Amino acid sequence: MKKNRQYSLLIIPALIVSLAFFLLPMAKLVWLSLAEQHGISYWYILTKPMYLKSLWSTFLLSAVVTIASLVIATIVGLFLTRYEFKGKSVLVAMLSFPLVFPGVVIGFFVIMLAGRQGLFAELGLALTGERWTLAYSISGLFIGYLYFSIPRVVLTVMGAAEKLDHNLIEAGRSLGANRWQLLRDVTLPALTPGLISSGSICFATSMGAFGTAFTLATNLNVLPMTIYTEFTLNANFAMAAALSLILGFITWLCLTIARRQGGSSLGMGG
Amino acid sequence: MKKGMYFYLQLAFTLLVCAFLIVPIFMSITAGLTNNYFVGVKSGLTLRWVEQVWTLYSDTIWLTMEIALVTTLVNLCVGVPCAYYLARTRSKLSAFLDECLTLPIAIPGMAIALGLISVYGGISEFRMSWLFILVGHVIFTLPFMVKSVLAVLQSINFRVLEEGAASLGASFWQRFFHVIVPNCKTGIVSGILMTLTLSAGEFNLTWMLHTPLTKTLPVGLADSYASMRLEVSSAYTLIFLGMILPLLIAAQWLNRKPKRTA
Numbered sequence: 001m002k003k004n005r006q007y008s009l010l011i012i013p014a015l016i017v018s019l020a021f022f023l024l025p026m027a028k029l030v031w032l033s034l035a036e037q038h039g040i041s042y043w044y045i046l047t048k049p050m051y052l053k054s055l056w057s058t059f060l061l062s063a064v065v066t067i068a069s070l071v072i073a074t075i076v077g078l079f080l081t082r083y084e085f086k087g088k089s090v091l092v093a094m095l096s097f098p099l100v101f102p103g104v105v106i107g108f109f110v111i112m113l114a115g116r117q118g119l120f121a122e123l124g125l126a127l128t129g130e131r132w133t134l135a136y137s138i139s140g141l142f143i144g145y146l147y148f149s150i151p152r153v154v155l156t157v158m159g160a161a162e163k164l165d166h167n168l169i170e171a172g173r174s175l176g177a178n179r180w181q182l183l184r185d186v187t188l189p190a191l192t193p194g195l196i197s198s199g200s201i202c203f204a205t206s207m208g209a210f211g212t213a214f215t216l217a218t219n220l221n222v223l224p225m226t227i228y229t230e231f232t233l234n235a236n237f238a239m240a241a242a243l244s245l246i247l248g249f250i251t252w253l254c255l256t257i258a259r260r261q262g263g264s265s266l267g268m269g270g
Numbered sequence: 271m272k273k274g275m276y277f278y279l280q281l282a283f284t285l286l287v288c289a290f291l292i293v294p295i296f297m298s299i300t301a302g303l304t305n306n307y308f309v310g311v312k313s314g315l316t317l318r319w320v321e322q323v324w325t326l327y328s329d330t331i332w333l334t335m336e337i338a339l340v341t342t343l344v345n346l347c348v349g350v351p352c353a354y355y356l357a358r359t360r361s362k363l364s365a366f367l368d369e370c371l372t373l374p375i376a377i378p379g380m381a382i383a384l385g386l387i388s389v390y391g392g393i394s395e396f397r398m399s400w401l402f403i404l405v406g407h408v409i410f411t412l413p414f415m416v417k418s419v420l421a422v423l424q425s426i427n428f429r430v431l432e433e434g435a436a437s438l439g440a441s442f443w444q445r446f447f448h449v450i451v452p453n454c455k456t457g458i459v460s461g462i463l464m465t466l467t468l469s470a471g472e473f474n475l476t477w478m479l480h481t482p483l484t485k486t487l488p489v490g491l492a493d494s495y496a497s498m499r500l501e502v503s504s505a506y507t508l509i510f511l512g513m514i515l516p517l518l519i520a521a522q523w524l525n526r527k528p529k530r531t532a
Contacts (some may be wrong), residue, residue: 006442007358010351011367017348017412018370021405025385026377032388076287080278094288097518102471104492109294109506110303117308117500119297150287179276208378211473211488212329215495224380224474231478233382241388244381255376 033242041242051226051243058223062206065142067201070151074195076150077157078187081164092158099151103144103211110144110216111135131252134175142210156201158193161187197261197263204254208247279416283378295511302504303433318403323494325508330490331513332440333400338469341407345465348408349415350458350512356416357423380472382409386479400484407476411468415461423450456524463521487513 012247033041045051080092114120114134123133134140164187172186188195210224221229223243231240302320305313328528352371356364374382390395428450435445451458473488480489487510494503 007355007446010446011355013348014352014355014371014416015367016414017344017408018367021375021386022382022409023370025389026485028388030384043333065442072287075280076284079284083277085281091284091288093522095291096522097515098291100467100471100493100514100518102473102488104473104488104495105471105507105510108298108503110493110505111495112294112297114291119293122292147291148292172498208380208474210378210380211492213479214473215492217496224378227380227384228478233428237388240384244378244384248377249380251378252373252376 012239018211029241029245033238033245036238038119039242041236041239044239045242046081050189050221051061054221054223054226055246057220058207061138061141061145061222062203065145065206066203068106068142069146069202070087070199073157073198074144074188074191075152077154078161081158081161095151095154097151098147099150099155103148103209103213104215105211106144106147107212110140110212114140114143135229136216136219140216141213141220142221144216145206145209148209148212149206152202152205153195153198156194156198157191160172160191164190184265195259196259200254200258204251207254208251296506299511300504300509302506302508304501307504319501323414323506323509324504326502327487327490327494330487331509333484334470334487334513336365336406337400337407338466340404341411341469342462342465344404344408345412345415345461346458349412350419350451350454351446352424353416353419353450353457354446355456356500357420366385372413374409376380379406379410379472380478382406383475383478398481398483403476403479403484403486405467405497406479407472410472410475411465412418414464414468414495418461418470419454420458422454424472426453428453458523463517467517467521469519471510499507 023234033039045055076095080088080095081245101109112118112222114132115136116131116133118133118135121131121133124130134143168186168190169182174184175186208224210228213220213222213225214228227240227243230236230243301307301312303315303317304311305316305318356368382404386402387397390402390405396402431449431453432445435449440448462493472486473492475488476489477492480486485493489505491506491510494506498506
């Protein structure tokens with residue numbers, strides 16, 4: 001019996017690392033957020049407009065980004081699985097590279113595209129005579145979040161679309177369904193689990209994205225920026241802890257939904 | 271004919287999306303090599319910005335490499351045995367451990383960093399050293415190493431292999447190092463690539479954990495975006511891309527390979 005249990009020793013290093021550097025810090029955060037005046041921070045978050053607004057706008061932005069990337073990625077993903085053509089693998093590679101770019105770099109790319117000297121500014125100057133500067137507003141954040149969301153969703157949609165049963169589509173076609181009916185009644189229902197799973201991953205990543213918002217330094221206080229400000233400028237550790245626990249709970253919930261739908265958690269960037 | 275139209279519409283849309291992802295990369299590469307970005311490429315190409323970045327920030331590049339390599343080493347020693355344990359046991363305890371190990375993927379880096387600071391921030395020697403960042407990176411990347419080795423272990427029948435080795439008289443440790451580890455090679459290699467890429471690009475945690483003396487490349491990037499001219503920032507980004515693109519290409523090549531042989 002003892003001989004069979006030898007393999008249990010193998011978990012010990014992981015157990016120590018996880019306990020000391022993850023579970024203990026998380027427990028300390030919970031304790032800190034509750035210790036000050038019996039968790040008054042949570043009450044402030046629910047009642048003070050500043051925190052509510054930050055929570056709500058982050059939520060809204062992430063939801064809009066998620067829907068937009070799902071639509072874009074479904075079109076692109078279905079196209080790339082349905083047709084074979086020259087250079088397709090290059091396109092797929094292009095779509096998957098940005099997956100691991102850190103949020104700061106994506107923020108810089110948004111400046112390159114939509115900053116004061118960016119591509120959109122030149123385009124606007126040529127077309128309408130005024131520079132289009134979107135980077136430092138909510139649209140800049142939207143562009144940045146879209147940038148790191150699209151690759152995640154496209155890859156999941158492609159994975160789901162490859163498993164699609166072509167007999168069903170053929171059957172639908174032979175029964176006289178047109179292109180849109182096929183999409184609505186056959187393809188999309190088959191993709192739904194993949195879309196829910198990648199959508200929740202995308203939503204979670206957007207909620208927790210710090211680097212992009214940090215680089216763009218927009219006037220919009222997304223939740224991770226609010227946490228950062230509370231911690232560094234206001235030295236309000238209890239509030240920062242409470243906010244980051246709420247944020248952590250939301251993202252954990254999303255990824256649990258994603259896992260229920262059988263999705264793999266692709267790396268969190270942003 | 272109708273099918274043709276839809277094909278080209280979708281192709282155009284896909285190309286547009288790819289352009290959205292790729293154009294900024296090329297823009298920052300050219301900007302990093304151009305004498306004066308506001309004048310354009312006609313002002314001439316130069317390596318002077320790259321050199322300037324090197325003199326200003328080379329320490330961040332070395333530190334990033336060091337942390338990425340040590341993180342990978344720690345992940346190998348901790349993650350591979352852990353994956354084997356999780357593949358072998360199906361108990362409530364192992365399900366709980368699995369959940370705990372996956373959790374750092376779901377929790378934003380911000381929260382993990384705050385927790386680490388709250389517990390260990392007072393130990394100033396630890397707080398000031400690069401080991402503090404290392405700990406954060408290990409927590410953040412370990413789940414990826416465990417998952418990728420676990421996926422391979424679950425796809426092969428390692429028990430049969432092990433029984434064979436045991437019947438030939440191999441001890442437990444012999445079996446682990448000479449049967450299990452070589453058989454999960456693909457999972458280990460993709461875990462290594464993943465760890466290196468994620469560690470090299472990690473910002474959310476690192477920004478909270480760094481000190482002025484322990485700056486990694488992404489921290490330096492954020493610093494240069496805020497205070498340097500566009501050409502310098504671009505050249506710095508160029509160096510970063512040069513560091514991680516080989517890793518990405520290797521990972522893609524590795525992922526494609528099993529499909530070919532199958």
